[in-house]
Amino acid sequence: MSTPEPTPPSSRPRPRWRFWVLLALVVGGFNTLLGIGAWTWWTWDHLPAVRALEDWHPEQPLRIYAANGRLLQAIGPQIRFALPLAKIPKDLQAAFIAAENGRFYSHDPLYYPVSYPGILRAAFVDIIHLAPVQGASTITEQVARNFYLSPKKTIARKVAEILLAYKLADHLTRAQILDLYLNKIYLGQGAYGVEAAARTYYGKDVSQLTLAQMATLAGLPAAPSYFNPVKNPQLARERRDYVLHRMFADHDITHHAMVLAEAQPIRARYHAPANNIAPYATEWIRKWLVKRFGANFTYRRGLRVYTTISPRDQRAADHSLAVGLENYAMGLDSLDPKVWRGPIARLKGAALKAALAGGRPSVLPDRDPANLRWGVVVQSSPGEARIRLEGHRSVILDRTDVAWVRLPPQGLQASAVNQVLKPGDLIWLRHYVAATNAGAGNRVWGATAVWQRVANAGWQLAAVPKVQGALVSLDAHTGAILALNGGFSYKLSHFDRALYAYRQPGSGFKPFVYAAAMDAPALKAAGHRHYLTPVSLIKDTPLSVPLPDGSDYRPTNYSNTFSRTPIAVWQDLADSHNVPSVRLLLHIGIPYAAAYVHRFGFPVQQIPQVPSMVLGSGDYTPMQIVRGYATFANGGYRPRPYLVSRIQTASGEHISLRDCALGYKPETPSTPAIPSGVAFLMTRMMERVIHQGTGVAAQILHRRALAGKTGTTNGETNAWFTGYSPRVVTTVWVGYDDNHSLGRWAAGAREALPIWIHYMKAALQDERGLRFTKPTTVVRRRYNPKTGLLAHSGPYKAYFLKGYLPPRGGSGLGAIKHFFHKLANFL
Template sequence: MRCPRCGQENAAGSQFCRHCGRKLPKSAVKPAKKGRGAAKKTAEPNAKAPRQFRWGRAVGLAIAAMAVLGIAGAGYETLKALHSMPPVGNLVSLTTAGQDSVVYDRFGKPVATLHLSTNRIDVPLKDVSPNMQNALVATEDHNFWKNDGFDLRSIFRAAYVDLLHRGSLQGASTITEQLAKMLYLHDNRSITYKIQEIILGLELARSYSKQQILDMYLNQVYLGDGAYGIATASKAYFNESPSQLTIPQAAVLAGLPQAPSLYDPITNYKLAKARQLEVLQEMAKYGYIKPSQVKTYYDAPLHLSPQKITTAGQATPFPYPWYIQHVIHVLEKKGFTQQEIYNGGLKIYTKLDPTVYNIAQNAVDHWMNYNFGSNPDYQAATMVENPKTGAVWAVIGGRTYSTAFGQDLATSKQALRSSGSSIKPLMEYTEAIMQGYTQLSVINDVPTVKVNGQWWPRNDDGIYRGYIDLRDALAISDNDASVHLLEQIGLQNGYNFATQKFGISTLPAVDAQSAGIAIGGFAQGGVNVQEMTRAYATFPNGGTRMKQIWVSKVVDANGSVVYSQKPQGTTIFSPQVAYIMDKMMERVLYPGELPGIGPGAYPTGVQLGIGRPAAGKTGTNNGERDAWFMGYEPQMVVGVWEGNKMGEYRQPSTPNGLAYGDVAAGPIWKQIMEQVNQAEHIPVEHFKRPSGVTYVSNVSITSGKLASALTPKNEIEGAWFINGTQPTTTGHTHVRLKVLASNPKVLWQPGCGPAISQVFLIPPPNWKAPEPKPWSYTQWPPTQKCTPGSSPSGNSSSSSSHSSHSSSSSPPSRSTSSPPSSQSPSSPPPGTTLPSSPPSSSDSPSGGPSPGNGGPGNGGPGGPNG
């Protein structure tokens, strides 16, 4: 219709002129329909009133479509679709008006109002480059200029695929149908909604010209980066008007409607270019460009010039922005349109806890300012989840909220980071317990290979501890022990458990040289806070991994529940395994030095106790680029990542020391846990002990078996065991030998004078020269024998190399896959004479870790233990 003020044409049914803003006459009507495929002219003010929607024709066409699809019960589905059909109003007015949606917290209180009134500038179709129009049509609906609003061939093809896979209807939407979905429907991919989509598409095609439909679509479609409509998107990505878009630029934008976040050229350039190539190939296929031009346009520069798209009048569009923005992403994935989410009058019930959210944001801000000042290069992210239900109470994606996709460092798949040692419970320790290991099974902490001139794996404190049980190894985050453990349980087994059971979906594939993944050394890929928090929530929930719940229910403007989610979990290991892991990770927070394993053996979370039962694990990457603390109590799990935003350089020290997991991420975790417990009045609970576990009080931490009469008291510990795995035999890692009374460093022989008896530790069976000796080597038996008749001091005695146990009594090699009870070395009975050669191992790895897999200097966490 023509505006009486400026004389410009507007789409039929418009209430206001898109050129000057004047209110248009109400007498204007829709254009008269012409022949099939022909463009329709805008109706004159005195034209005949528009025809009403012809339900009989729509029903007939819908039933015919269902017959073609061959879906049983088509008539019933059609009637159901018509019964629940949304009211059809003036489609153009729907693009500028609507009812705000309201977001509710987990207590049912409204916390935010959503509205779609910014980030969009309408432009008439004549001001959109033909390049953009052609690219969109070729990609989304190549028969657009000929079809009647739906494409029968595409529907038939999609139906055939669905019947083969027994699933709901796939794709097959025309541009007209997509516009109908934007304005009216949330596509849950059901047959009923597909029928409604077809019917609404038919009405659109009957009432509006192709140019008007394309006009409305281009001004309505969400194109990522906060941009709605082609004008805003052109500005956001290229700082251009839509009339100036080149073919390469148009091909990028035309590829966005399918997955705006995934193909965003600013945050995911490689995928955006791959999608651009697909669009260019479609344009060549349907004659918009020549096949020979595809490569030329693909190689042409895009001239990306990102512009910030902001919401007018507010620094953030709504309160609790990190959480609510993710709720919007969740609803988009469920098929809700942008128009419906913001302007559909929805009541969106979430699991947001405002108190927890504010505590988490304050903890991030406080500790980041304390450790790194206001420098935005250093960021942190956190998530709080109820492990029993999977309800996410809070998520903080960074220090300052940003609307740009990819800035949510807690949930974004574009913000993957090295896990450091926080991957250990997921990659090797739980799988080991599943295989029958116990928390006091012993592993030998000695390095085996050299990488770039350094022994690998390397422990942060430079100490190798020889015999060490799994519980203590995890508590001090011993890197060497973790690599050996992963080799024993099977590298592929550990990888499969982390990815398939715990759901860490972003780890790269592994091969025989990928041992560094045991300590978080990933050649590529990585983890984010969301996946790690969800995985760790499995432990306090007795081995059942819950599907996270962000949105519990959505009610539409008519009061109908259109979406709901109940707690849903998958048991991935037994409550007994979960309880053993709980007890092992409680050890990480033990408030003191661990006995019997050498000097400086403090748990990595020694200063992070919260005054009630809790468990957790630290993680640190090389150069302190990434710091983690993943921790929990029975009612709550909190995951924290902190690090250099882009990961390109090491972080500086904090006032409390190097930015390890316990220093940079741990205090954030501790503050959240303590303050939420207090604010929410969460009662103190112990981890629930299931049936089928047994406590044994006298276990040797150097053998993993019952302590012998020679076991030193500081090496005897008690622990819980899954029934059937508790030790029942005595271990012998110590031996009593006679040495010269005048020189205890010399073994006594008859004729050498007075002797005394001393207890010695048998050397770890995997140690061999020139490997670094573990701290306990001073407890090894002497290798020098006295010579009968020599001086009492033994100075004239002969010297030869002696081992500490006979070859017939040596334990299985480190690479054995035997049950863990056989991993602990045994020794000859006390007093048995030792053989004459030191222990040696023939089962050392054939090669070191590949670059990027955790070796020194290769990007893996070969430095900090935490």
């Protein structure tokens, strides 16, 4: 058998599949490259234009400032402060470059505007971790991403970022790119840009930062939450030191400077954009701006609103109103005892443990109201209780600190501390306040309790009052609102009672009607034959006035008593008698009085043309009342109250305030609302209110030039005091929102006057030696207090309008006959 010969290797057939695989790879690769190229070209073509960044202005929040330039509130989605690169310190610029892009100023195309070695290094780390854990974005790329792209880590976004970085590099200089970066970068705690971060973490401008602080901020872009110097100081320190070493390596700082900066501790803490001390005022401004311009323009265009609020006066208003309302709730300045409502809650188990460690109990509001602080009772005994104050320190309350408490249901005063406080009780505390009687010399009103802080006296048990109040203070001459408070705590109630609560002013309304009676020329022009003077006598006897509906109106005095003899107009106002006031109104006529009251700015529809008008039966806001009293204080001109002095855009353009109800208007009234002589006579009479009337407690201020008037309504539902100096006029209202009674013995002199006194003590610090100016239309003459007529001699003198003096009284029987004739004409 013969063996077949093998086929030579060269003659064997080659496998055809290799060819096709190779061809497919070549074609596929070509198509892939073609597709990538087309996609890259499409991405480039659809990238946004970057020329607009040459004139970029960042979105900035609304900022509202006090009169002295202090920031009251910043409102907006982001905290920003646009700052030109020239105003950013060189060391701060170098710190961010060292931390984020050391070759930012390089001309090597491998490193600018994109760092390809950085991309390869990041890709290698991502492959090892099988996740995008490391970035490689230069400062230029970060600007591209921050302005135009999302932060989501994808290949598509990275390619777009690289392409956009080239666009930026073609159109902008490196200084422009760095300017955009330092003003746009997010640095944690809601702060965008280096200036916002400097203020947020250190409460400083960038120009005031130390090298160590600059390096700390420069370490934040990599991970703002992770390297946050407030939350993670140790990690922030490590990152800061890394930045300092990079700066030294880049020859930006010396070795000595680096060592000194590394030795600095991390002392950052969160600084709120503003500590808003006037939330009721800023809320009014915010609402008006949104209504006028819309939310987008209001919150994002960097509006700067400059107000008339005086920080000193506003703080005094907040504290005075809060303490006064707390005192009422605790029964410290009232003759009506208040029953203890008990603790806020009784904590047990985990809730108690967390509170003792400083955790805020969930039953509390987000922030402490007014000047109150929360605490938890740890131990209690008959003599004292140990309190953990907000979980940070221990304080002791003894019998004195809980002495005001009356226990339900009988309202008996507690005799032991542990009757009131038990372990686990969650309570409110405040700094100890002692109530002291002031204004001795008046048998009725000398008991007004004017409180005072006792140095180093510690804390006392307190309660959130259910009663509310309002305080408005104006510059009497310009109308500038110095302080405005619409309630006990803005955190608990946003309703602004100073501007929107319409309440009866009681006797606080009398001065407006009395001014109508003192304006002798106006009275005569209205057809009256007989005019009045401050010393005219009015009968104080029971009065019955027939009403159109067939019923009778019978006014009564607060004391439910009457005088045996007629009393002078000024004394009637000082002692706040009601019946003589109604007689005075009936004498001048209700229509005339209503028309005259309108001069003080009260809308006609709010003035009830009834006999009780003089007793304050109409409804008015505290702002309306204080505006009316300002007319007396400034000599007869009705001011226009304003809160906003000017508004500017971020570029410095002024916005018109013509449509702003509380905006400054440059026009001034050319003629007075009432004659200056009438304003002066009313001021003199209201000075007597403080010297010897219902406002006598205000003598504790030791000011000669003070005038004012108390007000209490029927049923004791409202308590007022409105008063003024030659410059400042202030009104205080106290009452319940549901208009129920403050208590049988509540009165303006007890509930409202102490608040006014404490506020004015602060507001008048700079007002020394001022006096109310006597106009030339007023003269001073001797008079007989028994007749109200002029006298040839005697110790009694009074002011009168020139040309409208009372007759000169004779002597003996003739004078008596003349007196009774005048009295009969009046009655």
